[in-house]
Amino acid sequence: MSPKPQRRLAINGFGRIGRCFLRALHETGKADQLQVVLINEPAEAESIAYLARFDSTHGRFPGTVRSVSGGLEVNGRCIALTHAKAPEEVDWRHYDIDLLVECSGRYTRRAQIERFLAAGCPRLLLSQPAQGASDVDATVVFGLNHDQLTGRERILSSASCTTNAIVPVLKLLHDAYGVEHALLTTLHSLMNDQPVLDGYHHHTDLRCMRSAMQSLIPVSTGLARGVARLLPELTGRVEAKAIRVPVINVSAVDLVASLAKPATAEEINTLLKEAAIGRFPGLLAYSDDPHASVDFIHNPHSAIVDGCQTRMSGARLANVMVWFDNEWGYVNRMIDLVESL
Ligand SMILES: NC(=O)c1ccc[n+]([C@@H]2O[C@H](COP(=O)([O-])OP(=O)(O)OC[C@H]3O[C@@H](n4cnc5c(N)ncnc54)[C@H](OP(=O)(O)O)[C@@H]3O)[C@@H](O)[C@H]2O)c1
Structure with a gap:
């Protein structure tokens, strides 16, 4: 070639x-x-x-x-x-x-x-994601839908770092077990839109005026909307919330999903582990090691599944956790996307 x-x-x-x-x-x-x-x-x-x-x-x-x-x-x-x-x-x-x-x-x-x-x-x-889906010509998560681009799009969005992290996992779970409903909680590292000490930021979310270093701060998130943009089959079935945490980088998503078909934690881990080398190589990784977030600084994957944290409550309520370097993983997907254009 x-x-x-x-x-x-x-x-x-x-x-x-x-x-x-x-x-x-x-x-x-x-x-x-x-x-x-x-x-x-x-x-x-x-x-x-x-x-x-x-x-x-x-x-x-x-x-x-x-x-x-x-x-x-x-x-x-x-x-x-x-x-x-x-x-x-x-x-x-x-x-x-x-x-x-x-x-x-x-x-x-x-x-x-x-x-x-x-x-x-x-x-x-x-x-970043645009305000509405029609504000751009395409919202793209590399590895999921970049091959659907026609080449005529002039305004592209590479979605959010969190969307890039969770969409491959949701897609895999949905294809294998059917996701009836899902709740996503993002624990996101602090960002430059927050002050070091309490301060007047011109922000629509009042809590974003609080010191980024001192608190866990719940903030508004468009993640549910972002997921539906990429996985329209899950429209209306996903809710999300986000908490900014006082670390300078690396975030996590805690996913809870009710499944149409029964599963075990081992089966889900096997599915995600295999996808890390099969369906989503370079995007998804899997680890069974006992991690803390700092382990993933400078990790280029969109998401790393923490196999130790997978849980089932009964046979159909699944809980999966992924880590992601919200900066480094994301820019690497942007580069993959630019390269593919
Ligand atoms: N950080 C992450 O983990 C992450 C991950 C994925 C996506 N994103 C998204 O990427 C975007 C940037 O985030 P960031 O964390 O890189 O923010 P950032 O560190 O604040 O960087 C934004 C930069 O753009 C500059 N800027 C402001 N207005 C501008 C203008 N009109 N023209 C050109 N430059 C301008 C800013 O300057 P001033 O500081 O002087 O305003 C600042 O240097 C956001 O939409 C964010 O949601 C961030």
Whole structure:
């Protein structure tokens, strides 16, 4: 098979996800094939170079990063930098990009997203779910539905990190046993939309104004909606809640599902273990070791099933737990998706 042509990419918003995306391209040896030529981030160049070099979660950048005139030099290659806060303020055409990877999280409605297209971006991929399914041309979980893309979609979303983590497991359980109803509880690491100490954040969820370091904080979540977008057969049968926990990275989903057919914990573990090498290799992993969340920092899988935590209450109420590096697993799926386009 002939190699895919080189792609020219831009990143909008160089925060946790934007920086991890660039770094994962370098760590996976794909930075030549998927070449980032422009980063648009409001922060100034020295700060951008600094946070790209030193990362409290993932460690030092593997290679060299320095701020140079007009840009950022990463492993010897120059990436242009702009510092705009609006799509219209960047001359995207000038950089001849094939795809914009939108990682600011600020654009969730079609009318807002289309401003990038009008400003000269040929195509874009959001690092989050859009507000409504029709606000994008496709919501994609790599490994589940990326092969259904037609190539004509211009606005793509790679769903949420939690959706990427739980959808393969739900799909497997549903296909094998029939999921009648499911409840999902996400324990999510803190994020930059929370303050270190209590503070006035312009947020619709009041609890997001509380100190991220001090509490377990229940927050609103669109996960049930996100799952139904990917697995429409489960529409109306999934509910979800989320709790932010004071760790800097790695999250978990605790899944409770009532099954149409009886199962044992061993059978469910066998199903998920086999899928980790069969149906969802590279996406799903399985472990029987006694883990704590920190074990999964920098793990590239979408989800790691914790076999020790699988439980049954009776023959039809199943409880499964998965871990996921909400940053590193997610950007690796974004890269898989970009590579497949
Ligand atoms: N972190 C995760 O684990 C994770 C996982 C999957 C998906 N996501 C999603 O990815 C998105 C980004 O999350 P994140 O954790 O990377 O957030 P983040 O660390 O806050 O990064 C966002 C960056 O975008 C910048 N920005 C703000 N407005 C901008 C604009 N108009 N144009 C360009 N850049 C702009 C921000 O600058 P300022 O700080 O100055 O505003 C910040 O540097 C969110 O939608 C999030 O839900 C996050």
